[in-house]
Amino acid sequence: MFDTKQVLFAGFGGQGILFSGKFLAYKGLISDKQVSWLPSYGPEMRGGTASCSVIISNEPVGSPIVSTPNILIAMNLPSLDKYEPTVEKGGIVIVDSTLIERKVNRDDVTVYYVPATQMASDNGIPTLANMIIMGKLLSVLGEYDEESIMATLGKVISARHKDMLDLNLKALKLGMEA
Numbered sequence: 001m002f003d004t005k006q007v008l009f010a011g012f013g014g015q016g017i018l019f020s021g022k023f024l025a026y027k028g029l030i031s032d033k034q035v036s037w038l039p040s041y042g043p044e045m046r047g048g049t050a051s052c053s054v055i056i057s058n059e060p061v062g063s064p065i066v067s068t069p070n071i072l073i074a075m076n077l078p079s080l081d082k083y084e085p086t087v088e089k090g091g092i093v094i095v096d097s098t099l100i101e102r103k104v105n106r107d108d109v110t111v112y113y114v115p116a117t118q119m120a121s122d123n124g125i126p127t128l129a130n131m132i133i134m135g136k137l138l139s140v141l142g143e144y145d146e147e148s149i150m151a152t153l154g155k156v157i158s159a160r161h162k163d164m165l166d167l168n169l170k171a172l173k174l175g176m177e178a
Contacts, residue, residue, distance in 0.1 A: 002070045002071075003057070003058065004055065004056070004057040004058075004059070004070075005054070005055065005056040005057070005070065005071060005141075006053075006054075006055050006066045006068065006069045006070050006071065006088075007021075007024060007053070007054040007055070007056070007066065007069060007070075007071040007072075007073065007137075008051060008052075008053055008066050008069035008071070008072050008073070008083055008086075009021050009051060009052040009053075009054070009073045009075070009130075010049075010050070010051040010052075010072070010073065010074055010075065010076075010079030010080075010082070010083055011049075011050055011051075011073075011074070011075025011076045011079050011096075011130075012049055012050060012075070012076050012078075012079075013041055013049070013050045015050065015075045015076070015129065015130055016127070016128070016129070016130030016131070017041075017050040017051060017052050017075065017130065018039045018041070018050060018052050019130060019156065020052065020073065020130045020131070020133070020134050021037055021039060021052030021053070021054045022037060022039075022052075022156050023131075023134060023152060023153075023156050024054045024056070024134065024137075025037035025054050025056070026152045026155045026156050027138075027143075027148060027149070027152040028054075028056035030148050030151050030152055030155070031148060033056045033057060033058060034055075034056070034057045034058065034059060034060050034061050035054070035055065035056055035057075035061065036053070036054065036055040036061040036063075036064035037052070037053075037054050037064070038052065038053040038054075038064040038065065038066075039051075039052045040052065040053070049078065049079070051079070051083075053065060053066035053069075054066070067086065068086055068087070068088050069083070069086060069087055069088070069091065070087070070088050070090070070091040070092065071087075071091060071092045071093075071094075071137070072084070072086075072087045072091065072092070072093045072094070073094050073133055073137065074093065074094070074095050074096065074100060075096045075099065075116075075129070075130065075133070076096070076099050076100065077099065077100050077101075077102070080093075080095060080100055080102070080104070084104060084105065084106065087106070087109050089108045089109070090108065090109070090110075091109045091110070092109065092110050092111075092112070092137075092140060093106075093109050093110070093111045093112070094111075094112045094114060094133055094136055094137055094140070095111065095112070095113050095114070096114060096115070096116045096117055096129060096133060097113035097114060097115045097116075098115045098116060098117035098118040098119075098129075099117055112136055112140065114132065114133055114136050114175065114178045115178075116129035116130075116132040116133045116136075116175070116178075117129040119132050119174055119175075119178065120132055120171065120174075123170070123171075123174060125167050125170060125171055128167060128168060128170075128171035129171075131168050131171035131172050131175065132171045132172075132174050132175035132178065133175060134171075134172060134175060135171065135172035135173060135174060135175020135176040135177075135178070136175040136176065136178050137175075138172070138175075138176065139175065139176040139177075144172075144176050149169070149172060150169070153165050153168055153169065
């Protein structure tokens with residue numbers, strides 16, 4: 001789809017924005033790609049703004065900064081308002097439609113509205129809306145394969161939180177089917 005994926009995850013602290021970026025970056029590494037992961041968050045970890053830039057390419061990545069993403073994941077309205085204009089023409093925007101009621105204003109991007117926060121709540125995994133969105137992204141990109149996903153989850157979920165592995169997999173599957 002894109003030779004070089006320039007992905008911008010954006011939302012507020014506590015939504016798992018940085019974890020989502022880390023997951024995608026590790027998935028790229030496991031797939032033998034060149035990867036860059038650049039987290040950024042406001043003064044408060046929980047409730048402040050958070051964003052994460054991920055670049056995945058077959059070529060070496062020159063700069064970790066994503067100023068013109070070809071994929072935007074917007075988990076709250078301020079993030080959509082701020083970053084929607086920066087998405088390159090022909091790009092992809094995935095919106096958590098539970099928290100963002102407005103529609104994307106552009107007609108030159110492909111948009112997916114996923115009620116991820118509601119889906120997470122309805123399925124007893126209220127902290128995993130980010131992984132529902134990730135499942136949707138992997139599905140859209142045609143990169144949803146369980147073997148690499150399990151390997152990636154094994155890398156990004158710490159031993160202390162191994163009990164979260166099956167729940168993250170459940171969230172990814174929900175997103176893939178959304």
